Amino acid sequence: MGKKRRARMPIAEENGSSSDTVRPGDWVVVAELATPAFSVKNPEAYQVASPLPLPLPSTLLGGLMRGVSLLDSCTGGIASQSCIEKTGMMVKAAAPLSKPGQILGVEWEVVLRRLRKVLEPDSEKCSKKKNAGKRSNRALDELREMSDALLRGYITPYNPVYAVFVARNRDDINKIEKAIWYIDRLGDSESLVSARPVGRCQLAEVRSRSVNTPVALDSAVGGSFTVVYAPARADGTGGTRRIEAIAIAMPVKREAVERGYVIVYSEIEVEGSVYGCSVEGIEGRINVAVHESFHEVSGYGIWMPA
Structure with missing residues (x-):
């Protein structure tokens, strides 16, 4: 039997929508995360901390929560309920972006x-x-x-890592851009990062059936990708009660070279609607393409949209 198709959602107004569903009309902020090396631990790894090729949505949202905290927008510390709620009021979803065909970097290990x-x-x-x-x-x-x-694994990027944050309302874009400047880690405590917003754009439905952001594995039907498992879903109050884990398709692949392999950005073919837009970055145009189920991936980890 085929998959049951999700009911189509109405197009959002210019100022966005309070719904958790990512849809045409939503505004997104694209951020550049420059780092000499980063390590986001694979939650499935045991004893040896093997890294994920790209940060999980929860990693990016946790970094943004730090910015919200430092801007005095919440009280009680970075992981406080106040910061979780404040961030959830501004951000609908977040994920890393790929630039298909471009080399992300190499993986190495250190004690x-x-x-x-x-x-x-x-x-x-x-x-x-x-x-x-x-x-x-x-x-x-x-x-x-x-x-x-x-023993911990790290990724050394040849190019900056990009991320996209979907704003709940257009009025939240400036707040998100300010918070991005304060992201200073991309994983463990040694993974220092210099973050900055590079542009904003408004999602529209596109004809393409390929995305350059993570999707739930059951939404992927083709392309080249790496399967990872996100941490357990948080509960509806932003807590960390374990309910389930989810398999995610990451838009990266490994390509063999003379002495090992490199990690290369790729695209994922999906069923269903795709929403996209683009911004002009320092090193060329940065495209954003997300699946209609994008919001389903954003809620896994230590944080979940309200």
């Missing part, structure tokens, strides 16, 4: 040494142990109790 428990409730106790250890022959042993090693 990291980190201190555990320093940010946990008993961190004060650990700190006292470390200070006392300076006056004790047990200092090295006590430090080892907090030290750990981790």
